[in-house]
Amino acid sequence: SQQGEEDPQALSIQEGENATMNCSYKTSINNLQWYRQNSGRGLVHLILIRSNEREKHSGRLRVTLDTSKKSSSLLITASRAADTASYFCASQQYNFNKFYFGSGTKLNVKP
Amino acid sequence: GAVVSQHPSWVICKSGTSVKIECRSLDFQATTMFWYRQFPKQSLMLMATSNEGSKATYEQGVEKDKFLINHASLTLSTLTVTSAHPEDSSFYICSASGRVTDTQYFGPGTRLTVL
Numbered sequence: 395s396q397q398g399e400e401d402p403q404a405l406s407i408q409e410g411e412n413a414t415m416n417c418s419y420k421t422s423i424n425n426l427q428w429y430r431q432n433s434g435r436g437l438v439h440l441i442l443i444r445s446n447e448r449e450k451h452s453g454r455l456r457v458t459l460d461t462s463k464k465s466s467s468l469l470i471t472a473s474r475a476a477d478t479a480s481y482f483c484a485s486q487q488y489n490f491n492k493f494y495f496g497s498g499t500k501l502n503v504k505p
Numbered sequence: 506g507a508v509v510s511q512h513p514s515w516v517i518c519k520s521g522t523s524v525k526i527e528c529r530s531l532d533f534q535a536t537t538m539f540w541y542r543q544f545p546k547q548s549l550m551l552m553a554t555s556n557e558g559s560k561a562t563y564e565q566g567v568e569k570d571k572f573l574i575n576h577a578s579l580t581l582s583t584l585t586v587t588s589a590h591p592e593d594s595s596f597y598i599c600s601a602s603g604r605v606t607d608t609q610y611f612g613p614g615t616r617l618t619v620l
Contacts, residue, residue: 425607436598436613437549444607482548491537491606495549 398464400483400496408504413470415499417483418463424486426459426466427493430479437482440468445488475505507533509601511612518589519620526584526615528599534579535601539609540572543596555582589619 398419407413419426428440443450443459443466450457456469470477483496508531518524528538537556541549553569555561555576563569571593573585582601586593596616600609 429611434596434616437611439611442607484549486607491602492539492551492554493600493609494551495541498548 398485398494398496400499402499404500406502407473409473409475411473413473413501415468415481417466417496419485422488424488426483426485428457428468429482429484431482432479473503475503477501478503507610509599509610509612511599511615513615514613515616517618517620520590521588523585523587524589524617526597528582528612530580530601533603535603537602538576538582539600540574540584541598543598549598591619593617594619
């Protein structure tokens with residue numbers, strides 16, 4: 395399968411709590427990106443982390459990358475009901491201009 | 506950010522017919538375009554990568570004669586689903602990247618329903 399794995403598959407939390415989702419990928423990468431998708435809609439780009447970076451922040455988002463373990467995590471702090479969506483990681487293959495998506499985490503933030 | 510459009514946003518067709526989906530980059534030159542398929546409650550599966558003026562590169566398991574991709578200009582790629590069947594019903598999403606190859610811009614998707 396071209397897909398990497400994400401866990402958990404589904405996550406339900408209360409508003410204000412933090413949400414952490416993890417992503418693993420299979421091959422060497424140039425970068426890894428996180429996207430959000432509301433039900434039946436297009437993708438929204440959240441954050442990009444390059445293979446030589448270990449951590450990156452953007453607003454309430456924090457992403458880490460461990461290339462030795464071929465894994466990444468996305469932390470959303472102080473979650474809001476509007477964060478309810480599916481979250482996907484996408485890894486850009488090293489030396490190839492194409493992207494493979496992880497299996498996704500469905501986040502439900504209860505008000 | 507750059508804008509990518511898709512047309513149509515949804516289409517319903519009869520089994521056996523062919524359907525063409527357009528993907529356009531509106532404000533940049535897309536040297537590479539990608540086509541993905543997404544089944545309900547699943548992730549995006551890369552179908553093919555196309556570079557302007559050359560043949561598309563298909564992922565393993567994707568039938569190139571069934572899913573015809575044309576990338577004739579730097580702003581337009583088309584995906585034609587030939588002889589569509591109900592199992593081809595899916596959400597098809599395109600994306601495009603330009604000279605900055607680590608960034609891809611996604612279209613809003615096309616929902617195909619084959620009756």
